[in-house]
Amino acid sequence: MNKESSQPPKLGIWLLRKIYDEDRFDDVAGDLQEMYIDRLQAHGKRIASLYYFKDVILSSRNIGLKRKKQVIPTGRRGLFNNYFKIGLRSLVRNKSYSFINIFGLSVGIASSILILLWVQFEYSYDRFFPRHDHIYQLKLNVNNNGIVATEDNMCLPVYMALRNADSRVKTTCVTTPTYGRSLKYKNKDVEKEVMAVSTEFLEMFGIHLVVGTTHSLDDPHSIVLSESTAREFFGDSDPINQLIKINHDWELKVTGIFKDLPENSTFWFHALIPISADAKTDQWLALYGNHWDSYAWGIYAEIPPGSPIYQINANIKDLIKPHFDDGYNPELTLQAMDRWHLYETFVNGKEAGGKIEYVRLFTWIGVLTLLIACINYMNLSTARSEKRAKEVGIRKSIGSHRSELVVQFLLESFFVTCIAFAIAILLVKLSLPAYDSLVGNRLDLDFGSPGFWLLGAALIVITGLVAGCYPAFYFSSFLPVKVLKGKVQIGKNAMLPRKVLVTTQYVFAIFLVIGMIVIYQQIQHVKSRALGYQQENLVMIACNEEIEKNYRAIKNELLKTAVVAGVTLTGQPIDHDGWNEFVEWNRNGTYEKAIFIRCMAEYDYTKTMGIKILEGRDFSEEITRDSTEVLMNQTAIRLMGFKDPIGQTVKIRGRERRIVGVIADVLMGSPFDPVKPAFVAMLGDAHLHINIRLSKTGDLAGSMTKVGAIFKKFTSANEFGYQFADERFADKFRTIELIGKLANLFAFLAIFLTGLGVFGLAAYTAEQRTKEMAIRKVLGATARNLILLLSNYFTRIALFAVVIAAPLSWWALDTYLKNYSYRISIPWWTIPLTSVVILFITLLIVTTQVMKAALANPVNSLKGE
Amino acid sequence: MKGANLGEFEELMLLMVASFGTEAYAVVLKAELEQQADRSVNISAVHSALYRLEDKGFLTSRFGGATQKRGGKKKRYFQVTSAGFETLKESKKLKEQLWSTIPQLAMNLKFKI
Numbered sequence: 001m002n003k004e005s006s007q008p009p010k011l012g013i014w015l016l017r018k019i020y021d022e023d024r025f026d027d028v029a030g031d032l033q034e035m036y037i038d039r040l041q042a043h044g045k046r047i048a049s050l051y052y053f054k055d056v057i058l059s060s061r062n063i064g065l066k067r068k069k070q071v072i073p074t075g076r077r078g079l080f081n082n083y084f085k086i087g088l089r090s091l092v093r094n095k096s097y098s099f100i101n102i103f104g105l106s107v108g109i110a111s112s113i114l115i116l117l118w119v120q121f122e123y124s125y126d127r128f129f130p131r132h133d134h135i136y137q138l139k140l141n142v143n144n145n146g147i148v149a150t151e152d153n154m155c156l157p158v159y160m161a162l163r164n165a166d167s168r169v170k171t172t173c174v175t176t177p178t179y180g181r182s183l184k185y186k187n188k189d190v191e192k193e194v195m196a197v198s199t200e201f202l203e204m205f206g207i208h209l210v211v212g213t214t215h216s217l218d219d220p221h222s223i224v225l226s227e228s229t230a231r232e233f234f235g236d237s238d239p240i241n242q243l244i245k246i247n248h249d250w251e252l253k254v255t256g257i258f259k260d261l262p263e264n265s266t267f268w269f270h271a272l273i274p275i276s277a278d279a280k281t282d283q284w285l286a287l288y289g290n291h292w293d294s295y296a297w298g299i300y301a302e303i304p305p306g307s308p309i310y311q312i313n314a315n316i317k318d319l320i321k322p323h324f325d326d327g328y329n330p331e332l333t334l335q336a337m338d339r340w341h342l343y344e345t346f347v348n349g350k351e352a353g354g355k356i357e358y359v360r361l362f363t364w365i366g367v368l369t370l371l372i373a374c375i376n377y378m379n380l381s382t383a384r385s386e387k388r389a390k391e392v393g394i395r396k397s398i399g400s401h402r403s404e405l406v407v408q409f410l411l412e413s414f415f416v417t418c419i420a421f422a423i424a425i426l427l428v429k430l431s432l433p434a435y436d437s438l439v440g441n442r443l444d445l446d447f448g449s450p451g452f453w454l455l456g457a458a459l460i461v462i463t464g465l466v467a468g469c470y471p472a473f474y475f476s477s478f479l480p481v482k483v484l485k486g487k488v489q490i491g492k493n494a495m496l497p498r499k500v501l502v503t504t505q506y507v508f509a510i511f512l513v514i515g516m517i518v519i520y521q522q523i524q525h526v527k528s529r530a531l532g533y534q535q536e537n538l539v540m541i542a543c544n545e546e547i548e549k550n551y552r553a554i555k556n557e558l559l560k561t562a563v564v565a566g567v568t569l570t571g572q573p574i575d576h577d578g579w580n581e582f583v584e585w586n587r588n589g590t591y592e593k594a595i596f597i598r599c600m601a602e603y604d605y606t607k608t609m610g611i612k613i614l615e616g617r618d619f620s621e622e623i624t625r626d627s628t629e630v631l632m633n634q635t636a637i638r639l640m641g642f643k644d645p646i647g648q649t650v651k652i653r654g655r656e657r658r659i660v661g662v663i664a665d666v667l668m669g670s671p672f673d674p675v676k677p678a679f680v681a682m683l684g685d686a687h688l689h690i691n692i693r694l695s696k697t698g699d700l701a702g703s704m705t706k707v708g709a710i711f712k713k714f715t716s717a718n719e720f721g722y723q724f725a726d727e728r729f730a731d732k733f734r735t736i737e738l739i740g741k742l743a744n745l746f747a748f749l750a751i752f753l754t755g756l757g758v759f760g761l762a763a764y765t766a767e768q769r770t771k772e773m774a775i776r777k778v779l780g781a782t783a784r785n786l787i788l789l790l791s792n793y794f795t796r797i798a799l800f801a802v803v804i805a806a807p808l809s810w811w812a813l814d815t816y817l818k819n820y821s822y823r824i825s826i827p828w829w830t831i832p833l834t835s836v837v838i839l840f841i842t843l844l845i846v847t848t849q850v851m852k853a854a855l856a857n858p859v860n861s862l863k864g865e
Numbered sequence: 866m867k868g869a870n871l872g873e874f875e876e877l878m879l880l881m882v883a884s885f886g887t888e889a890y891a892v893v894l895k896a897e898l899e900q901q902a903d904r905s906v907n908i909s910a911v912h913s914a915l916y917r918l919e920d921k922g923f924l925t926s927r928f929g930g931a932t933q934k935r936g937g938k939k940k941r942y943f944q945v946t947s948a949g950f951e952t953l954k955e956s957k958k959l960k961e962q963l964w965s966t967i968p969q970l971a972m973n974l975k976f977k978i
C-alpha cells in the first residue's frame with residue numbers, strides 16, 4: 001500500500017492531538033487510522049476523510065478526560081504556577097490585610113488615573129485641529145514704561161505684511177474676537193457665539209465640514225453653522241441656502257455645516273461668518289485697511305513644521321514699530337498653537353507658564369498619592385514578614401536562588417496591583433460624574449484607545465515595581481538557617497526603613513492638609529475683601545443698537561417699576577480693567593505721568609453701582625455739560641499726591657480734565673492684585689453695557705422677568721443676555737477654586753490612605769504583641785499603660801513628620817502665595833492645628849486596634865503555651 | 866476514585882470487554898457492538914466509555930499489536946479488573962433481585978387497571 005495515501009488528513013491528526021493527552025493519543029490515533037484504512041478501501045479517500053473528521057470532531061467529547069490526567073507542570077512554568085497559588089493563598093488567608101493592601105492601592109491608582117485624565121485633557125487642547133503643529137498666533141509685546149504687556153489684538157495691515165516679511169509664512173488669516181450675536185430664522189432668535197474670519201480660516205484650521213467646502217465663506221453673504229446650531233434652527237430640514245438674519249440687521253445664506261468644536265478647543269464659536277460680511281467690519285476694513293492704529297483683530301499664521309521659528313520671529317519682530325507711537329517698542333512674536341492653552345501667561349514678552357504650572361503641580365500630587373498607597377503595601381507586606389519567613393527559608397534550602405525569590409515577590413505585587421487596577425477602574429467609573437462636575441470638564445476613560453491600555457500597563461508596572469521591590473529584596477534576604485530556627489525576630493531589621501516610609505507618608509499628608517487650609521484661607525480672604533461697590537443685585541446687560549437707541553425710554557420705564565433702584569450706562573463691565581490710558585498731572589511744577597484704568601460711565605454711575613463718594617460729587621445732569629469732568633479713585637489721588645483734589649486738572653490724551661469727585665477704590669481686574677489707579681469719564685458714543693441695580697426684593701427671578709418684559713418692548717430679540725456682577729466676580733476664582741477643591745480631595749485621600757496604613761500596622765502590632773501585653777497585664781500594667789506603650793511608636797513618627805513637614809510646607813505655600821499680591825500670610829495656627837488633628841486621628845486609629853489586645857483577658861492568650 | 870456506579874453504556878462495554886478476554890480494543894469493540902447489539906455508535910463514544918471505566922478502576926490496559934495499517938501505532942488492549950467483575954456481579958444480582966419482584970408488581974398493576 002502506498003504510504004502517502006494511507007495517511008489520514010494531517011489537520012485531523014493535529015486536532016486529535018489537541019483533544020487527547022500524550023498518554024492516550026497514540027492508541028486513539030491508531031484506532032482511528034485503522035478505521036480510516038478500512039473505509040478507504042471500501043469507499044475511497046473522500047468518504048474516508050469525511051468519516052475521519054467526523055470521528056475527530058465527535059472525539060472532542062473526550063476533551064474532559066485530558067484535564068483529569070494533567071500532570072503537575074515542572075520547570076519554570078510549574079514554579080510560576082506555584083508562586084501564583086501561594087500568593088493567592090496568602091492573600092486569602094489574611095483577608096483584612098489583603099483588603100487594606102488592595103483597597104489602598106486601588107484608591108491610589110484611581111486617584112492617579114483621575115489626575116492623569118485631567119492632565120491629558122489639558123494637554124489635548126487644540127490637538128484635534130489637523131494642522132495644530134503648523135499654526136501660530138501673532139502676539140504683540142508693548143513696553144509701557146518698562147512693563148511689557150502682551151496683547152492678542154492686532155492691526156489689520158499686519159495680516160498682509162506678515163506674509164511678505166518671511167517666505168516661510170505659508171499663509172495668514174485674520175479673525176475678529178468671538179462675540180455673542182443674535183441669529184434669527186423665522187421666529188427663532190437666539191444669541192450665539194459668532195466669529196468673523198477671513199477666507200483662509202476654514203482651510204488653514206482644517207475645520208471639519210459636514211456640508212460645504214473650504215470655499216464656503218468666500219461669498220460675503222454666507223454663514224457656516226455648527227451642527228448643533230443648525231439643528232436648533234432647522235431641525236431635520238436642510239439648512240443649506242436658508243437665510244439667517246444676524247444682529248437684526250442683514251441676512252446671510254447658510255453655505256456649510258461644521259462639526260461642533262470639542263470641549264478642548266481654545267476657539268469657541270457656534271457660527272462663522274466672512275470678515276467681509278460684517279457691515280461694520282467692512283467699514284472698518286475700508287477705514288483701517290491701511291491704518292496701523294486700530295487694534296482689534298486676531299492674526300494667525302501657518303508655517304510648515306521644522307521652520308526655525310526664532311528666525312521668523314526675528315524677521316517679523318519690527319513690522320509694527322514704524323507705525324507705532326515712540327517709546328513703546330512694539331514687538332511681534334509667534335506662539336505655537338500647541339502652547340496656547342497651557343502657556344497663556346506672558347511676562348516681559350516671554351511665555352511664563354500659566355495653566356501648565358497647575359498641570360505639573362497636580363501631576364506631582366497624583367504621584368505622591370500613588371506613592372503613599374505603595375508605601376502602605378510595602379509596610380504591610382514587610383510587617384507580615386514573619387508569616388512568610390518560613391516559606392522563604394524552605395524555598396532557599398531546597399535550592400531557590402535569591403533572584404527567583406525576588407521574582408516571586410515582585411510577581412506577587414504585580415498580581416495584587418492588577419487586581420487593584422481593575423478595582424481602580426471601577427472606582428474611577430463610579431466617581432467620574434462627581435469628578436467631572438468638580439473640574440468642570442467632561443472626562444471619560446477611553447477603553448478603545450491603545451493609549452489607555454498602554455498607560456494602564458505602565459501604571460501597573462510602575463506601581464507593582466515601586467510597591468513590590470522593597471518587600472521582594474527584603475524577603476529574599478532572609479537567611480534560611482536563622483528563619484527556620486525561628487529564633488530571630490526578623491521584624492527588627494525592617495524597623496528603620498518602615499519608620500522612614502511611614503514618616504514620608506505623614507509628611508505628604510500633613511503637607512496636603514496645610515495646603516488645603518491655606519488655599520481655603522486665601523480664597524476666603526480675597527472673597528471678603530472690600531470691593532468698593534455693591535455686588536449683590538447688580539445686573540449687566542450688553543447693548544445692541546436697538547437698546548442704545550431707546551436707552552432713555554428704557555431707563556425711565558425701568559425706574560418706574562418697583563424692582564429697579566438705579567440704571568446707568570457704562571463702557572465696560574464694573575470689574576473690567578482692560579482699558580488703560582496715560583494720565584499726566586502737575587506736581588509742584590513738574591509733569592508726571594502714569595497708566596490709569598479708564599472707565600466710561602454716565603449719570604447715576606456711583607448711585608447704581610453703590611460706590612461711595614468720598615469727596616466732591618458725582619456727574620450731575622444739571623451741571624455736567626461736557627466730558628471734561630472726571631472722577632478719580634482713592635489710589636489715583638494717593639499716587640498723584642493731591643492734598644485737595646477737587647478742582648485739580650489732569651491731562652488725558654492731551655486734553656485737560658477737571659477732577660470733580662473722589663470715589664472709593666473699586667476692585668477691577670484680578671481680585672488677587674492691589675487696586676490700580678483709575679478714573680471715570682463721561683461716555684462718548686460707544687455704549688456697551690446697561691447696569692441695573694435691582695431693589696432688594698428677595699425674588700431675583702421675578703425682578704428679572706419684569707426687567708426682561710420692558711426690554712422686549714423695545715427690542716425684537718426674544719432673549720437678552722444678562723450677567724450678575726457677583727457671578728462675574730465668582731468666575732475670577734475658578735482657577736484657584738479648582739485648585740482648592742482638588743487640594744481638598746487629595747488631602748482627604750492622603751489622610752485616608754495614611755490612616756489605612758497606620759490601621760493595618762497597628763492591628764498587626766497589636767496582634768503580634770498579644771502575649772507581651774498579657775504578661776505585662778499579669779504583672780500589673782493597666783489598659784491605659786498598654787495603649788500608651790503601643791501608640792507611642794506611631795505618635796513619635798507623627799510628631800517627627802510634623803517637624804519635617806511644617807517648615808517644608810510653610811516654605812512651599814509661601815512661595816505659592818507670592819503669585820498673588822493680595823494675599824494672606826500663612827496663619828500661625830495652621831501648623832499646630834494640623835499637627836493636633838493628625839495626632840488625634842493617629843491615636844484614634846491606634847487605640848481602637850490596641851484596645852482589643854489591652855482589654856483581653858491575659859489567661860486566654862497565655863494558656864496556649 | 867470516581868463513584869462506583871455504572872451507566873447503561875458503560876455496563877455494556879464492561880461486559881463486552883469481559884467477553885473478549887484479553888484481546889479487546891476500541892475498534893473491535895465498536896464492530897462487535899454493531900453486530901451483537903445492533904447499536905451504531907461513534908468510536909469516540911467507545912473511547913469515552915473505556916477511559917472512564919479505566920479511571921474508575923474497572924478496566925486496566927496494556928499496549929501491544931502495532932501494525933502497518935495503524936501507521937505503527939500501538940493498540941490499547943483492555944481487561945476487566947477484579948473490581949470490575951465485582952461491580953458487574955453486583956449489578957447482575959441487583960437486577961435479578963428486581964426481576965424477582967416483577968410478577969407481584971405486574972399483578973398489582975393489573976388490579977389497578
